[in-house]
Amino acid sequence: MAQQPTALLLGTAPQGGALPADWRADILRAIEARLEIVSGLHDFLNNDAELVAAAQRSGTRLWDVRRPPRVPLFSGAAWDAQQHVCLFVGSDCAVGKMTAALELTRAANAVGRRAEFLATGQTGIMIAGKGIAVDCVVSDFVSGAAEQLVVDADPRSDVLFMEGQGGINHPAYAQVTLGLLFGSGADSLVLTHSAGRDEIDTFGTPILPLTELIALYERLCGTVKPAPVVGICLNTLGMDDDAARRAITETERETGLPTDDVVRFGPHRLYGLVAERLQGKTLPLGSRAMAAHLL
């Protein structure tokens, strides 16, 4: 406590999101020291009688970042948003979708665009100060939660960068990915991939070749509301700059799409290459949906 902290951040989420038993003593000690407890766990601290009682005694707050607000079912309202919606999709979990979305938001704002970052996971919410942890939303309502983030975005913004989750062929989490894909009403996608990773983390199922992955995302969207992949954020962590440049060039050649590591080399070059495609709105498919939008 020598640094006079004001909060204890439970920033890692163990698989399944339960509270590890051996954290309890430390959390109680932090509560006694009147620290705010900021938690990204699936297990809500506010449902834990012992922690709630301790927080009440010391007058501090338990913030369950992942606790979702009540959201309506998906209605199609996202299709009416004025902003261009760009969703980050990935080849796996933990490839850098959130970071890439934050970086492109920064690059857009740097050139005078009104861009907003929409957080869909606990770390993004801690950074943005708001958002919805969609993996914690009851499954029927995931697309509704994504839609709500779009509907509630600043109406003065003109492009919304939505943080993605999971990957479309992730054995455990693909359902969250697809809920975001349809619920966001995305107009464009940015694909994020970790260079050199070839298996879905912990399951050993293969990461698809990027061209196949792009085709799969575009084909799925294309059955509801078409959205092209406009660029690729390649995570080259652990490579030296030369190897990173080679991986980027190779990915550009393989996919024909602008590619960069927006952390290593900054987001401005990639943003410049995709900016033109982050404009305007696409329409959902379907006669009634189309008609409603053409009225």
Added chain:
Amino acid sequence: MAQQPTALLLGTAPQGGALPADWRADILRAIEARLEIVSGLHDFLNNDAELVAAAQRSGTRLWDVRRPPRVPLFSGAAWDAQQHVCLFVGSDCAVGKMTAALELTRAANAVGRRAEFLATGQTGIMIAGKGIAVDCVVSDFVSGAAEQLVVDADPRSDVLFMEGQGGINHPAYAQVTLGLLFGSGADSLVLTHSAGRDEIDTFGTPILPLTELIALYERLCGTVKPAPVVGICLNTLGMDDDAARRAITETERETGLPTDDVVRFGPHRLYGLVAERLQGKTLPLGSRAMAAHLL
């Protein structure tokens, strides 16, 4: 009360699953008459202080069919199941997936196969007496819930027919569909479609041509654990028998797959045509996953 009922069944679920305000008085009257209240709503009656108090006073039970049990995350355990897992997938909601799954279970058992029906929605649970309403499960855990149904199935059974949910390009509910597709570790799929329906209910987005829909389901599975569509249950409700037979023949020609309306004409013919393909297990993709299964 002249018929001396023992239960009040709230069998319809309004969009979003909330308790309609004008049902409350009737529910309270039923509780006073000591009826068990069986509810399929997203809003759990057991969270409603007034209803809980009334039930305690009259000594009756509120059964929230949709309240999911606590399930672990998807682990890959479904890949180790000994039974052949057949998942019902659809072109939309409310096309007859549950009914088709129940009918094929009946046909399999009629010829001495040990088949079990796995319920994933509230009506299926009311019929089977057990199951998990996966649309009510927190989204991260949907694939884990599907897996749990497989893991918990009768080990003496040799084929599991899992009720499906939604449709893979349903704007609002596709995430539930995909969670079941990957979580069940399906070995085969049966496609269910309502003849003549060409738009996703209430959204107006098109129902894909069946050959495209089949390709999309198989392509998605094929990135994790391949599962072929082995037959088609065509719902011909509202047609006369001749028109129904024509629609079935047309669908068989279009897709090259055995097709029938298992309600109108009984499930035995279709079961006979697909029975051979409801055997054995497929392996998930990926070196580690494969190795684990080959040990």
